[in-house]
Amino acid sequence: MPLDKSLQSGSTAMLLLKLLSEQDMYGYQMTETLARRSDRTFLLKAGTLYPLLHQLETQGLVVSYEQAAEGARVRKYYHITKDGQRALTDKQQEWNRFTHAVNHVLEGGECYAKA
Amino acid sequence: MPKRNPAAQFLLDVCAGVRWKKAHGAITQELTSHIDDQTAAYLAEGMPPEEAEQQAVRQMGDPVALGKQFDAVYRPQPAHSLMICIVLMLLGGVFLQTCVLPGRLRVSQAIVMVCGLAIAAAAYFIDFRRLFARWTLPAYLLCLLLCGWLSPEINGASIPLSYLLLLAPLPLCGCVNRCRHLKWRGLFLSLAAALLPLGIALFLHASPAALAIAGISCFLLLALAAGTGWFALPRRLALPAVLLPILLMGVCCVVSFSHRLLPVLFPAQDPQGAGFFPLTIRSMLSDAVLIGPGAAFADIPNKIPVFHDSFMLTWLIARYGWIVVVPVCALFLWLIGRGAVFAYHQNSFFGKLLCTAAISVFSLQFLAYLCANCGLLISTYFPLPLLYGGNYSTLVNLLLMGVLLSAIRHGGLYTDAHMPQPLFDYADGTLHVHLK
Numbered sequence: 001m002p003l004d005k006s007l008q009s010g011s012t013a014m015l016l017l018k019l020l021s022e023q024d025m026y027g028y029q030m031t032e033t034l035a036r037r038s039d040r041t042f043l044l045k046a047g048t049l050y051p052l053l054h055q056l057e058t059q060g061l062v063v064s065y066e067q068a069a070e071g072a073r074v075r076k077y078y079h080i081t082k083d084g085q086r087a088l089t090d091k092q093q094e095w096n097r098f099t100h101a102v103n104h105v106l107e108g109g110e111c112y113a114k115a
Numbered sequence: 116m117p118k119r120n121p122a123a124q125f126l127l128d129v130c131a132g133v134r135w136k137k138a139h140g141a142i143t144q145e146l147t148s149h150i151d152d153q154t155a156a157y158l159a160e161g162m163p164p165e166e167a168e169q170q171a172v173r174q175m176g177d178p179v180a181l182g183k184q185f186d187a188v189y190r191p192q193p194a195h196s197l198m199i200c201i202v203l204m205l206l207g208g209v210f211l212q213t214c215v216l217p218g219r220l221r222v223s224q225a226i227v228m229v230c231g232l233a234i235a236a237a238a239y240f241i242d243f244r245r246l247f248a249r250w251t252l253p254a255y256l257l258c259l260l261l262c263g264w265l266s267p268e269i270n271g272a273s274i275p276l277s278y279l280l281l282l283a284p285l286p287l288c289g290c291v292n293r294c295r296h297l298k299w300r301g302l303f304l305s306l307a308a309a310l311l312p313l314g315i316a317l318f319l320h321a322s323p324a325a326l327a328i329a330g331i332s333c334f335l336l337l338a339l340a341a342g343t344g345w346f347a348l349p350r351r352l353a354l355p356a357v358l359l360p361i362l363l364m365g366v367c368c369v370v371s372f373s374h375r376l377l378p379v380l381f382p383a384q385d386p387q388g389a390g391f392f393p394l395t396i397r398s399m400l401s402d403a404v405l406i407g408p409g410a411a412f413a414d415i416p417n418k419i420p421v422f423h424d425s426f427m428l429t430w431l432i433a434r435y436g437w438i439v440v441v442p443v444c445a446l447f448l449w450l451i452g453r454g455a456v457f458a459y460h461q462n463s464f465f466g467k468l469l470c471t472a473a474i475s476v477f478s479l480q481f482l483a484y485l486c487a488n489c490g491l492l493i494s495t496y497f498p499l500p501l502l503y504g505g506n507y508s509t510l511v512n513l514l515l516m517g518v519l520l521s522a523i524r525h526g527g528l529y530t531d532a533h534m535p536q537p538l539f540d541y542a543d544g545t546l547h548v549h550l551k
Binding site (some may be wrong): 026027028032045046047048050051054055057058060063064073074075076 | 142144145146148149151152153156174175176177180181184185187188189460462463
């Protein structure tokens with residue numbers, strides 16, 4: 001069953017920052033890594049990926065640089081900044097609170113997570 | 116009409132939705148790379164080439180929606196607050212020269228102000244990364260040489276040359292930007308690009324103040340590059356390598372102009388009487404009150420007309436009290452601080468360099484003026500930028516502000532990728548000339 005896209009939309013930036021916190025990557029590499037590590041659940045299209053990456057760059061959370069690839073090709077790599085690392089930590093905490101709360105509701109229990 | 120391949124058509128459709136045309140190159144290059152990677156992956160799976168490309172383009176998503184999303188991200192970023200501050204400074208200057216010191220504003224100055232604004236507006240729309248990638252440094256050095264040889268010297272210094280020297284850090288930004296990851300070769304090329312105009316200007320008798328301001332600003336740019344690993348060298352090696360030649364140059368300048376430094380240190384003992392101004396200024400400031408004319412004011416202004424130009428701030432303090440310093444310094448410090456914040460937040464290294472160059476030259480002029488008006492320097496040489504400047508000063512500083520605003524405006528475009536080709540390129544024993 002395909003995943004409801006609205007579930008993914010809020011977390012895509014966090015997933016990209018997480019990938020970049022491990023190593024610098026270029027756009028295509030990110031989509032492939034994300035697809036592989038999510039068991040092909042997150043199949044990110046370029047239409048979603050690049051505007052988001054450029055937005056993160058504008059916010060100073062990532063920076064880009066160019067590196068020669070095979071042949072005469074040049075690839076644009078993205079690198080997470082210190083601000084990006086901080087934003088990732090915040091987003092991860094936010095995400096943990098959110099999933100914790102959702103799970104509690106779904107399991108019928110009560111949630112005491114701080115707002 | 117020949118039919119375009121799917122990838123080219125896709126890219127055209129995406130770019131059609133992005134209104135800022137300068138962004139099209141960067142967008143096209145990155146999306147093309149993605150399509151190529153995806154096509155290569157399909158080819159590796161055994162798909163026929165034509166089908167692989169079509170499939171790769173389909174994987175990219177809707178080009179119209181993508182264009183709209185890029186359009187929202189790629190927008191010029193005008194710094195309205197800085198623009199307002201610059202205009203306020205110019206208007207403040209007009210007010211000072213018409214109401215506070217009537218008759219100081221000449222028609223030629225008003226014309227120069229309008230020309231300066233036109234230059235700033237033109238600079239605002241220029242993509243400096245593209246401009247500085249090609250022929251700027253040789254052209255700039257030629258201007259410096261011609262200016263030094265052709266313009267007359269006044270009090271031992273060529274005035275146009277001194278003002279032209281203030282622009283030296285700008286072409287240096289282009290040179291440093293091109294030297295990324297070139298290790299020692301990059302560092303020495305950048306160093307040469309910084310020292311060459313300073314050496315020429317020293318030889319052709321630029322003013323010591325211009326040499327100091329341009330030298331410090333160039334050093335800041337090189338230190339920024341060395342400190343951030345731009346040359347791919349360890350910081351502990353790159354920073355001293357930048358620092359030492361600049362220090363040597365500084366020592367040469369101090370030795371050359373030692374006769375002008377003595378009155379600063381010992382104003383009362385100067386045999387030629389150059390210590391008169393620092394001593395008078397210190398006396399005027401010590402007698403100044405918070406609001407209203409100071410005790411020493413009545414003796415000074417009419418006897419020494421220079422107090423209306425080089426030491427205008429001291430004159431204002433003596434005439435109206437220390438209260439005058441508040442709006443003047445607030446305006447300058449706000450503009451400098453805001454410029455520094457914009458420089459810090461630039462995504463690309465080139466954007467950082469360009470903003471640092473413009474704001475450092477502007478700040479150093481202000482600092483020199485402030486020091487002279489506190490009795491810590493013999494003369495200012497450079498007037499108060501924008502607020503109370505002469506013709507050259509107004510033109511140069513408005514150009515600097517135009518460059519600063521342009522760097523901020525194009526900030527979204529200046530990534531450290533997508534370098535334009537240089538005019539000359541030496542590789543594999545062959546010199547390449549890129550005319551396009």
